[in-house]
Every structure is written in structure tokens, then in C-alpha cells.
Amino acid sequence: METCPDHESLIRQCYHLASTSVGRGNHPFGALLWREGGVFMEAENTVLTGCDITAHAELNLVRKVSASVAPGALADAILYSSAEPCVMCCGAIYWSGIRRVVFGVSAPSLASVTGGHYVIESREIYARLKPGIEVMGPVLESEGLAEHRRFWPGC
Amino acid sequence: METCPDHESLIRQCYHLASTSVGRGNHPFGALLWREGGVFMEAENTVLTGCDITAHAELNLVRKVSASVAPGALADAILYSSAEPCVMCCGAIYWSGIRRVVFGVSAPSLASVTGGHYVIESREIYARLKPGIEVMGPVLESEGLAEHRRFWPGC
Numbered sequence: 304m305e306t307c308p309d310h311e312s313l314i315r316q317c318y319h320l321a322s323t324s325v326g327r328g329n330h331p332f333g334a335l336l337w338r339e340g341g342v343f344m345e346a347e348n349t350v351l352t353g354c355d356i357t358a359h360a361e362l363n364l365v366r367k368v369s370a371s372v373a374p375g376a377l378a379d380a381i382l383y384s385s386a387e388p389c390v391m392c393c394g395a396i397y398w399s400g401i402r403r404v405v406f407g408v409s410a411p412s413l414a415s416v417t418g419g420h421y422v423i424e425s426r427e428i429y430a431r432l433k434p435g436i437e438v439m440g441p442v443l444e445s446e447g448l449a450e451h452r453r454f455w456p457g458c
Numbered sequence: 459m460e461t462c463p464d465h466e467s468l469i470r471q472c473y474h475l476a477s478t479s480v481g482r483g484n485h486p487f488g489a490l491l492w493r494e495g496g497v498f499m500e501a502e503n504t505v506l507t508g509c510d511i512t513a514h515a516e517l518n519l520v521r522k523v524s525a526s527v528a529p530g531a532l533a534d535a536i537l538y539s540s541a542e543p544c545v546m547c548c549g550a551i552y553w554s555g556i557r558r559v560v561f562g563v564s565a566p567s568l569a570s571v572t573g574g575h576y577v578i579e580s581r582e583i584y585a586r587l588k589p590g591i592e593v594m595g596p597v598l599e600s601e602g603l604a605e606h607r608r609f610w611p612g613c
Contacts, residue, residue: 394546
């Protein structure tokens, strides 16, 4: 019988990865893949230290996962992310074969803190793709936003 | 005075990259960045040989470009792609600071040949983002589709 994942605990783990990411000189984002009853892989944002604008936590995670697991073997996996995946990461998750996403901070809430104007919600993207991807969130949003308020204090 | 790029010639260069990509064991996609009057960088799809589901030609190009050029210095650059960028690549291009895209084969035409069901047009994505991205295409689409018909003959 499959172990049921504890969404709040796994999102808190993503928030911890987001804090670690900041400590390493990057933006506050973290993600992990839950698979076969446990945490299979983790990733942080590495945009600044890697000089790679595409190195969001979710895309980094998908790259790592796709190096060792075929898309067909990920149908039961769940990607957890500290924040709602952007359009780039939504696409990467789609191609990876992962079909479930749980996020902490929503795209609109993140934009309200960062001052950004990037707001396409992941459910909107996934509603247009087949097969669709199940999305759950926000989860423990106020906890996750605290890190972003520290990181972008002027916004 | 800025040299005006020859869209057809640059799209043919992308089609050549797409053919090269197939020769190396990958999918038929290529992209290049036109900047300051010439071709600045090129990239091919490397999904299969790199065991990386995110390694589309456009995303590979953005990764390479972002390693050496800041987003603010790319406002006048043009990304040329053998096919219309997918949602992942649209996002990567957005984050890169590139604001103009020219593609060869459209997403709906590509889907009709590959049998895929991935059809979100890039203009639709970019209409939702600020600053917007100017998109031009299809360009020499029937030439580009020929490579795809060879690659996915059963579709």
C-alpha cells in the first residue's frame, strides 16, 4: 500500500531548501520529488551562482530526475515546490511525465511581494495540456511568504 | 545603423541545425540568437544524447546565452527557432530578456505531423506576460515540416 504523503511537511521541506538556496547566494526557491513513499530528489534555485537564468528549482529538479528516470515511470510521483511553478517550469514538469504538483506560495501572492508582474497560474497552463496535471496549493502560504519578504524587502 | 536580419535565411540556418541534431541522435530542432548584426550563438536539441528532458534547442540556447550576457543586454536580440517554442521554452525566453522571436514551423502544424497534442501557441503565452514578446512566424513552414515528416514517419 502506498504511503500517503504529508503535504505540509513536504512543503516545509521545500521552504527549508528555499532558505538554503538564499544562504548559497541564490533566490529563495526549493523543490523536491516525492516518489515511491519517500523524497526521491531535491533541488534549489541556482540562477545566480550558476549564471543560468533557467536554473529555477523545479527545472533543476526535472533535469536531475530525467537523467535517471524515464517519463513513464513518474506518473505516480508528486513534485513539491516552495512556490507555484512559472510557465517555464510548468512546461518542464509537463515534459518530465510528472502528473501531480503541490506548491506553497501562489504565483499571485509571490508577485505581490516581489513586485513582479509575472502571473499565469499553473492550473491555467495545465488546463490546456493533455494529459492534464493535478495541482494543489497554496499550502502554508504565509510561512513561505516570510522568506520572500526578507529577500525582497524593498518590494 | 543596425543590419536588418534576413528572416528566411536565418530560419533555414535553424532547419540546418535541426538536421544536424537528428544526425547526432536527437530530435529535429535548432535555434540561434541574432544579436548586433550577426549570429551570436546556436543550439540544437540534446534531449536524447544528454538524457535531459528540458534540453530543447531554445532552452539550451537561453542557457548558453545567459551564461555570458545579462538579460538587459538582450532587448535588441532576436531568437530564431526551427519550430514555435513550447510553453517551457516560451518561459525560458521570457526570463532571458530576449524580446523578439521568429519561428519556422508553427505549434499546430508540428502537432499535426508528430501526432502530439501539445498546442499552446506562443503568442497566447506572451499576450499574458509583461513586457510582451514580439512573435513572427511561421516562416518557410513547408521546408521545415519536411524534416519532421522524415523523423516521425508513422505519425
